[in-house]
Amino acid sequence: MTVVVTGYGVLSPLGDTPELFFETLCGEETKAGPVSLFDTEGARCRTAVEIRDFHPKDFLGKKNYRPFNRPALFSIIAAGKALEHAGWAEREDKYTLGMVLGTTYCSVNTIAAFDHNAQVAGPKYAKPMDFANTVINAAAGQTALWHGLQGINSTICCGESSGLTAVGYATEMIAAGRSKALLAGGVEELCFASFHAFDQAGLTAGSRDDRVFPIPFDARRNGFLLGEGSAYLMLEEAEAARARGAHILAEVRGYATGFDVSRGEDAETAIRAMSNTMGKALEAAEMTPDNIDCISACANGSLIDLREAKALAEVFSAKNVPVTAPKAHTGEALGASGAFQALAMVETLRSGRLPGIPRYNGSEEGFPLNTVSAHTRDVEAATGLINGFSEDGNCAVLILSRPGASQ
Amino acid sequence: MERVVITGVGVVTPIGIGAANLWDGLMRAEHGFAEVASFDTSAYKVHVGAEVKRFRVEDYLPDVDASTLGRATRFALAAGQMALDDAGHDLKTIDGTRAGVVMGTTSGEPNLIETFNDCKIAERLDDMGPALARRYPCHNIPATLAAHYGFSGCAPLMIPAACAAGNYAIAHAWERLHSGRVDMMLAGGSDAFSRITYTGFARLMAIAPDICRPFANNRKGMIPGEGAGVLVLETLSGARARGADIYAEITGYGFSCDAHHMTGGHPDGRGAVGAMRHALEISRTRVEEVDYISAHGTGTPSNDRNETTAVKNVFGDRAAQVPISSIKSMLGHTMGAASAIEAGVCAMVIRNGLIPPTANLDEPDPYCDLDYVPNEPRKHSVRVAMNNAYAFGGTNASLVIRALED
Structure with a gap:
């Protein structure tokens, strides 16, 4: 059974459309810069690739975003773009879709803040609404909830390979006949807890010396910069995709x-x-x-x-x-x-x-x-x-x- | 396509460590509820939890350096070792390139985030070191097992599907074995007791003050617990070739998502119905064949009612004739481990011809009017068991576990 890509969506520091994302990727300009999301004072590395000036209303309209955390919003937005691009957004059978999401930390920032409130001010200051987002599958749950996706809902964690593994997992599920179509992608947010840990581990560029050379394969390379964002591919069984007149972008081989x-x-x-x-x-x-x-x-x-x-x-x-x-x-x-x-x-x-x-x-x-x-x-x-x-x-x-x- | 069988069960639970001890506890309707010992609950309105007592990973794996491992990882290692022992596996004869690990969890190693906050509050954050990069990410749990046993047939995955995670992990292992990509998998779930989880359920007003009473009219909520369940799953051909003692066959699973609410189930049990139906469909099992349901049965007012509605929806006129039980009435809610432990219990139910009770069920809820096997274990030959699990994020997973037939 052939599995094909029929759409995609992205929200990233490089751009919020696949075209813009790819143009930036093909250009010389870097989107890395000083971290603005949290205080990096005392950290050895103070640079990251961050989504700046992120406002969910720019993508989803004016709503109450209090029940959502940053990774969930990234995921909701990127998934929405992929559904739209693949021609699923308005279909009546959209509810049959499922999704597979790769992540390493997902909610660590929310979990840490939830516990911090409880420790500093007492348990009654920990917000019940935040607790829903402390599970590691929170972004997948919020995304399915937002878009009404009632099919498979798997979150995959295996470190830096999570996003690619999510695409592979979804491909295998479609090939096995468990679903005709699945969204598959990844999400991560830049946050203090993980940033601090990678700095302490000496893995980020500049965390061992003063130079910042996060250049893959370059002789001067000295670590990576943390990034963030979300991207999804819409994967479908080829025959079903053709039958609904979908535009096929690529095949998973x-x-x-x-x-x-x-x-x-x-x-x-x-x-x-x-x-x-x-x-x-x-x-x-x-x-x-x-x-x-x-x-x-x-x-x-x-x-x-x-x-x-x-x-x-x-x-x-x-x-x-x-x-x-x-x-x-x-x-x-x-x-x-x-x-x-x-x-x-x-x-x-x-x-x-x-x-x-x-x-x-x-x-x-x-x-x-x-x-x-x-x-x-x-x-x-x-x-x-x-x-x-x-x-x-x-x-x-x-x-x-x-x-x-x-x- | 390969058939997939359960040949080993390993568990760490609040009422017993090891499959035999858990079984004895279930048959005596023992419970694991006690005042929380791992942190101070004096600022809370509730004080009871279901913690695992007197557990040392070194008792099961003498060579392991416990100081480098989180509590959920230790539970998972011990359960994995017990499962391999139960399956009669000689590690020297396992082809590691044809074996793998997949686990589920709700929170991974949340105790490390607690330490992080403690350090932050004490203004000595650098004491934390790189643990949140090295030891916290939840994929460390299956990776630690895979590295320990040298299983490299696939990447060790963590599927953190919250309180349905064990079933999600077992289902993924089933797919890998069914398609012939590997010969053997360790699959299950693990979670450690944490003040974060406890605080969250306390703030949702979901914790019972004393004991857990699933399906009872006087039920007051769930009780957070901890533990691990790991199964050895093998291809039937592989298990037969080595003369393994087989508990049961897993014939299929079903996944779904309510897409309704992050923490509460759909009132009609929409997703739960979908998961059960998909599981029956994949396993080519008729509703009439199911003779035991291992309920999610958390003991919260809404879960037990929604779940009852879902079972009635799927089983129709037969719903009242299928024995249903919730072992969370005794273990509390072991989170991501729960459905893995319950899958192991389904395997033992099929082998032993006995169904564990739903404990603490004296006052039936008029809305929960099915056969929940109240208070006493029941002798009952079970050929087909359905194992249900529902989770935050609205995600659901059901497994069908069958007595092995030719």
């Missing part, structure tokens, strides 16, 4: 997950898990590395970008496949990252443009990858491969093709 049992402690097993997962996804797509025309890496400017480069070199050794890394622009948006990458890949397949990595100025000596470019390139791409690897060992790989490529 293969998907696989894997795991490094050392949880990132051992570089060799981490690289093997990545290359094995790429191999399994190619196998699922009934493809060889020769079929892959471009690659969206999950590299985010961390030192361990080297591992992904080694895994790519291992799998694609015989072929110079152009590689991009969208986190150069989006930052590490955790649960939303994979959804951003998937959306960008759909645009690459449609436009033949592969975004560059601004400020990329070469990798360290002996680096196993030489198909990265600072500049946006024209590519002849029928099929693209997307990597989603978490720092602690979770692997997901998704392969997308232009529509009709499988026939």
Whole structure:
């Protein structure tokens, strides 16, 4: 059974339409800047890729937004755009739809604030309305509630690969006949709790020294910047999509997950898990590395970008496949990252443009990858491969093709 | 397509650790309600919880360094080990590249957020270190199990579907096994008692002051609990090849979303009906075949009434003839672990031919007029059990668990 992409929607620091998002991704300008959402005084890293001046009424009209938190609103807005774009928004059978949402932290900010109120002022100052949003599936619940989606409602957590895994999970559910159509994507918000933790862990750019070089694969890279936002793809069973006259944007060809049992402690097993997962996804797509025309890496400017480069070199050794890394622009948006990458890949397949990595100025000596470019390139791409690897060992790989490529 | 069977059950619960101890507790209608010990409840109007007592993960996994693990992770590890032992698995013979882990939870490791706030209030936030990046994200629970056992057949997923999470996780494992992608999965749910969860339910006025009385006219709410349930699920062919003792077969599941309210169910049980019907459909099971329903049965006024309405809607004239019980009357609400523990109990019900009671049911609610197996366990041969779970976010999941037949 073939699963196709029939629509998409995005809310991100790069833009709030797929066109704007992709234009920014193909440009040189960075959307990173000083954090405005919370005080970063005392933190070593003070930069992030934030959605600035976010007002839900700009997207959803004037309503009472008190019952919603930031990630839920991101998700509601991006999901609404995907439903609209796919032509589902006004359909009478919209209620049969379900959704799968990847996230790493979802509500951590709400949970922390809820508990903080109770501790500082007493339990009766913890707001019952906020409690509904303290569950980790709150954004998925609020999104289904807002849009009236009564089907499958799964939240998927596996770290930085959550968004891509959500797309894969939804694909498998449709292929198994559990649903004709599912929204699949990711969400994450920038908040103090996670920002502080990554700063303490020394993983964000500038948290170990004064330089800020969150440039994937670049020799000077010294960590990532946190990002935020939400993106969804509308996935449908191909026959059903055609029958309702849907516009088909791309086909999902293969998907696989894997795991490094050392949880990132051992570089060799981490690289093997990545290359094995790429191999399994190619196998699922009934493809060889020769079929892959471009690659969206999950590299985010961390030192361990080297591992992904080694895994790519291992799998694609015989072929110079152009590689991009969208986190150069989006930052590490955790649960939303994979959804951003998937959306960008759909645009690459449609436009033949592969975004560059601004400020990329070469990798360290002996680096196993030489198909990265600072500049946006024209590519002849029928099929693209997307990597989603978490720092602690979770692997997901998704392969997308232009529509009709499988026939 | 592969058939999927349950070969091992591991549980950590407020009334007993290990499947046999839990079963004994259920048959004696014991309960796990007591004054909350893990934090001070003097500022609250309610004081009772269902905490797991005298639990040390080292008793089950002597090599584990507990100091690096959150409480929900410890519960999950112990339950996973007990499930593997129960299944008679020799770890040396398991092909880790064909095995995986999927878990469910409501809150993951909320105790770490409590520590974060304590540090913040004491103005020593740097003491917190990177724990919220390293140990808090809830996927750490299944990843810790997968790393411990070397299971790399798929990414260890956390499906945090709140109080239906255990069923969501088991259903995902079922799909992976059914499609032949893996041979064996550990699947279940885990949650730790936390002041955050307790505060939330207290503020919703949902906590009973004394005991939990599902379906009773004098029910006063749920009681927050904690624990873990993990099942060993295998393909039937794999289980038979190694001569495993099989509890039961999982034949299908159903998911749905009310899309009605974040914390309250739909009054007609709309989503609950959908989940039960999908589960019956996938498992090609007729309504007449179901002979036990493991209820979500939290003991809140609205849940028990909505759930009764939903069961009547699906089962029609037969609704009153199907025994239904809520073990939350004894365990309290173990959150994301609840439906996983209850799935394990369904497997034991099928094996033992006995149904656990709904305890504390002396005064029937006129609106809840089905057979809830009040107060005493009942001898009853069960071939097909339906395991129901409903959650915040309006999400619902039902499983169909069957005695193994050729």
